[in-house]
Amino acid sequence: MNKTDQSVKINIDESLCKRCGFCIEYCNTKVYEADQDGLPLVKNLDNCTKCRLCELRCPDFAVKVEVENNE
Amino acid sequence: MAVNLSYREYFKEDALPLMWCAGCGNGILLRAITDSLADLEIPPHQVVVSTGIGCWGKADDYMTTHAFHGSHGRALAFGTGIKLGNPDLHVIALMGDGDALAIGGNHFIHAARRNIDITAIISNNFTYGMTGGQYSPTTPLSSKTTTSPIGVAEPAFDVCGLAEECGANYVARSTVYHVTQLKRLITAAIKKKGFNVVEAINTCPTHFGRRNVPGDTVEMMNYIKEMTVAKSRYEKMDDEEKAKYLVTGELVNKERPDFLSVYREINPAASESGRGEGK
Ligand SMILES: Cc1ncc(C[n+]2csc(CCOP(=O)(O)OP(=O)(O)O)c2C)c(N)n1
Ligand code: SF4
Ligand SMILES: [Mg+2]
Numbered sequence: 316m317n318k319t320d321q322s323v324k325i326n327i328d329e330s331l332c333k334r335c336g337f338c339i340e341y342c343n344t345k346v347y348e349a350d351q352d353g354l355p356l357v358k359n360l361d362n363c364t365k366c367r368l369c370e371l372r373c374p375d376f377a378v379k380v381e382v383e384n385n386e
Numbered sequence: 387m388a389v390n391l392s393y394r395e396y397f398k399e400d401a402l403p404l405m406w407c408a409g410c411g412n413g414i415l416l417r418a419i420t421d422s423l424a425d426l427e428i429p430p431h432q433v434v435v436s437t438g439i440g441c442w443g444k445a446d447d448y449m450t451t452h453a454f455h456g457s458h459g460r461a462l463a464f465g466t467g468i469k470l471g472n473p474d475l476h477v478i479a480l481m482g483d484g485d486a487l488a489i490g491g492n493h494f495i496h497a498a499r500r501n502i503d504i505t506a507i508i509s510n511n512f513t514y515g516m517t518g519g520q521y522s523p524t525t526p527l528s529s530k531t532t533t534s535p536i537g538v539a540e541p542a543f544d545v546c547g548l549a550e551e552c553g554a555n556y557v558a559r560s561t562v563y564h565v566t567q568l569k570r571l572i573t574a575a576i577k578k579k580g581f582n583v584v585e586a587i588n589t590c591p592t593h594f595g596r597r598n599v600p601g602d603t604v605e606m607m608n609y610i611k612e613m614t615v616a617k618s619r620y621e622k623m624d625d626e627e628k629a630k631y632l633v634t635g636e637l638v639n640k641e642r643p644d645f646l647s648v649y650r651e652i653n654p655a656a657s658e659s660g661r662g663e664g665k
Contacts, residue, residue, distance in 0.1 A: 333408035335603040371565040374413035
């Protein structure tokens with residue numbers, strides 16, 4: 316499956332996020348930006364390469380990257 | 387046919403939020419382990435995690451597998467009993483650096499020598515996190531801790547080197563930054579029979595980081611990222627350069643017969659009364 320045939324949704328659970336900043340810092344394509352409090356905001360979803368490293372590197376299971384195959 | 391299990395089969399979602407500090411890598415290691423179990427499709431009821439005491443020792447609170455939360459330093463002693471009592475179970479010992487190498491150091495060297503079929507996953511955050519940041523046998527030389535305010539004067543153990551010397555069948559090192567490699571090595575270690583060790587270099591921004599890494603949680607993560615180097619690059623370095631890094635990747639992969647196989651050969655009666663052949 317070609318990655319361009321997939322759509323992506325990113326969910327941040329604000330109550331689980333401890334604002335470590337890993338997802339923001341280590342995303343190669345800068346999908347996230349921090350709000351004043353350090354909470355990651357999904358600013359550039361179109362840049363997402365669906366590598367899911369932000370989900371795997373989230374120490375608090377707060378990031379969920381959902382990849383769906385388009386018809 | 388692949389069942390396509392998710393880490394969620396092994397992870398207690400309803401126990402969230404995790405107890406660990408912001409930027410502590412324990413949750414990342416937990417995710418890697420539960421992902422590995424899902425990939426291997428080992429049913430949760432065939433897995434026992436044996437833990438000691440410490441921040442990382444709390445990991446079993448978040449797993450749906452069987453768990454034995456024992457006393458500090460004894461995860462391998464309890465794990466050995468569990469494995470011998472029921473060889474069909476996959477036994478995974480989760481230990482901190484203090485747990486595995488200070489108070490539990492003796493169990494560690496003998497588990498390796500015996501080559502008992504246990505996967506040991508060591509979270510090495512260079513400190514006793516839970517008790518407030520004292521130095522451990524893996525604290526890097528000259529690092530500051532609550533018990534070495536001027537800098538620790540003892541050299542650190544090379545955890546993987548120690549495991550290899552003592553006879554471990556499989557030895558690997560990764561970090562909680564290198565999540566893809568970490569999961570791959572944990573999967574290989576769980577799959578393989580014998581005493582298999584994965585050292586996961588971990589972050590403790592609260593204690594180790596506060597005294598040794600100027601900056602925040604991200605700087606703590608950068609510190610462990612920069613102190614490690616992949617085996618392919620490491621092997622091209624001269625000794626002076628090598629001394630500055632911890633090498634990551636698969637470091638030992640042997641085919642030593644495990645303790646139970648040897649024991650059954652020496653004592654055939656044990657096989658007849660044994661409850662299973664194990665993995
Ligand atoms: C027999 C015994 N001695 C000492 C302690 C106190 N103690 C609890 S956790 C710990 C060290 C934890 O360090 P580590 O194993 O590296 O785990 P971390 O908290 O860093 O994950 C110590 C000394 C104890 N609980 N039991
Ligand atoms: S004290 Fe250190 S090891 Fe313990 S939860 Fe906090 S960051 Fe993690
Ligand atoms: Mg520790």
